[in-house]
Amino acid sequence: MNEAAHPRNIVLIVDDSPETLGFLTDALEQSGFSVLIATSGNAAINVVERITPDIVLMDAVMPGMDGFDTCRRLKANAAIAQVPVIFMTGLTETEHIVHALESGGVDYLSKPINIDELRARIRVHLANARSTQSARVALDAAGRHLLAVRGNGTLQWSTPQATRLINAATGRDDGMETLAGHIRLWTQEREKHGGRSEPLIIQQNGQPVLQLAYLGAIGSDEFLFRLTGISQTSDDEILRRAFALTVREAQVLLWIAKGKANRDIGEILGLSARTVNKHLEQIYVKLGVENRASAAVKAAAVLYQE
Numbered sequence: 001m002n003e004a005a006h007p008r009n010i011v012l013i014v015d016d017s018p019e020t021l022g023f024l025t026d027a028l029e030q031s032g033f034s035v036l037i038a039t040s041g042n043a044a045i046n047v048v049e050r051i052t053p054d055i056v057l058m059d060a061v062m063p064g065m066d067g068f069d070t071c072r073r074l075k076a077n078a079a080i081a082q083v084p085v086i087f088m089t090g091l092t093e094t095e096h097i098v099h100a101l102e103s104g105g106v107d108y109l110s111k112p113i114n115i116d117e118l119r120a121r122i123r124v125h126l127a128n129a130r131s132t133q134s135a136r137v138a139l140d141a142a143g144r145h146l147l148a149v150r151g152n153g154t155l156q157w158s159t160p161q162a163t164r165l166i167n168a169a170t171g172r173d174d175g176m177e178t179l180a181g182h183i184r185l186w187t188q189e190r191e192k193h194g195g196r197s198e199p200l201i202i203q204q205n206g207q208p209v210l211q212l213a214y215l216g217a218i219g220s221d222e223f224l225f226r227l228t229g230i231s232q233t234s235d236d237e238i239l240r241r242a243f244a245l246t247v248r249e250a251q252v253l254l255w256i257a258k259g260k261a262n263r264d265i266g267e268i269l270g271l272s273a274r275t276v277n278k279h280l281e282q283i284y285v286k287l288g289v290e291n292r293a294s295a296a297v298k299a300a301a302v303l304y305q306e
Contacts (some may be wrong), residue, residue: 009126011283012043012053013034014070015088020113024057027115033122041065045073048080054129055122060089060100060108068103075104081156082132084125088113102221143271145227145304148218152186162227169202169209169229178202183212187223190214201230235303242302243286251278255297256292 004034011033013024018039025035036053038044038061047053056074060067071085087100087108100108106125109118141205145165147158155176156164166175179202188202190301202210212225239257240250255265262276280292 005282010034010036010051010053011122012038012044012056013045014038014041014056014062014067015059016040017059020033020059020071020088020111024113024118027118031119041067041070041073042226045072048074048077053083054079055126056083056085057118058085058087058105060087060096061089065255071100071105076154078155078157080187080306082129084129095111109123146215146224147176147212147227148224149180149183150221150224151184151223153182153184153187155180156222165227165229166210170204178204179210180211183225186212200225229304238303239299243283243298245283245286249283249286250280252276253283253287253295253299256280257303258284 013021013028013029013035013132015021015024016039017036020035021039025037028035036047036051038047042055042065044058049058054273056071058067058071062070065073067087067089071087074083074085075081084106085104087105088111089096089108090111091097097108106128107121109121144159145162147162147166148156150156158176163176165181167173169175170178172178182202183296199214200212201208202212208230211228211230213226213228215226218224225227236247236254238249239245240247243250243253245253248271250266251269252271255268259270262273265271266273266276269276280295283295284290287295287298289298
């Protein structure tokens with residue numbers, strides 16, 4: 001009985017053998033997949049410029065550009081970098097398997113291909129890819145300044161908030177290029193010192209502008225960082241300028257944004273509860289809001305560029 005696959009599951013098969021292409025195309029189409037074919041690495045690159053597959057089956061040994069180089073080229077394209085690549089190879093030596101994985105592949109199958117095993121592995125990697133994508137969408141929605149990079153400094157992915165912060169801090173539309181070399185050196189130093197995880201500070205014109213805090217490894221060569229902007233201006237001064245506040249109003253708003261209650265704010269700033277309330281009334285008017293929650297949101301948007 002054929003397995004039903006979602007019609008949007010598109011498999012790109014890259015192989016120079018007509019027999020292999022025919023066999024795999026028939027088997028996968030009978031299982032409900034849409035199949036694209038490419039007979040060379042260059043042809044595969046041309047295909048993905050027009051259509052994004054959900055998964056790629058890659059022959060390791062092809063004339064001209066082999067499967068390893070083709071995979072690296074595909075992974076360099078940010079639009080499809082997260083598409084899983086399964087290698088198909090008659091090369092079973094460990095070095096070839098390692099080469100396949102280091103090139104960006106997620107799995108490999110030995111030829112001749114067992115179609116039942118292939119379908120099972122496709123299902124697993126499609127599910128993993130969707131889970132990863134869902135997690136990243138959730139991070140985007142949460143407004144987190146997160147990014148993942150490889151050990152050589154190349155960007156795997158970043159949330160929109162992180163990208164905007166990087167570009168703003170570096171003054172470039174491709175600010176990640178500035179970070180790549182710093183991250184590569186940080187990774188090398190971390191390996192030398194047994195996995196240290198001190199934050200990475202990025203400077204611009206001699207001034208610190210960004211801090212990358214290492215959160216952990218999320219793959220064999222994928223590292224997760226949380227990004228924070230380093231302002232040369234104090235947070236309360238930023239709020240004062242943004243909303244035309246007095247110095248004391250800015251201080252009160254800053255603690256509101258940090259979740260402090262009125263009584264706590266009064267103790268911190270040496271103010272009576274009545275005075276804190278008076279400042280809050282003026283803050284609400286200047287920010288055009290009606291409550292402390294809305295004020296905190298507007299303050300956070302300015303402070304953290306969300």
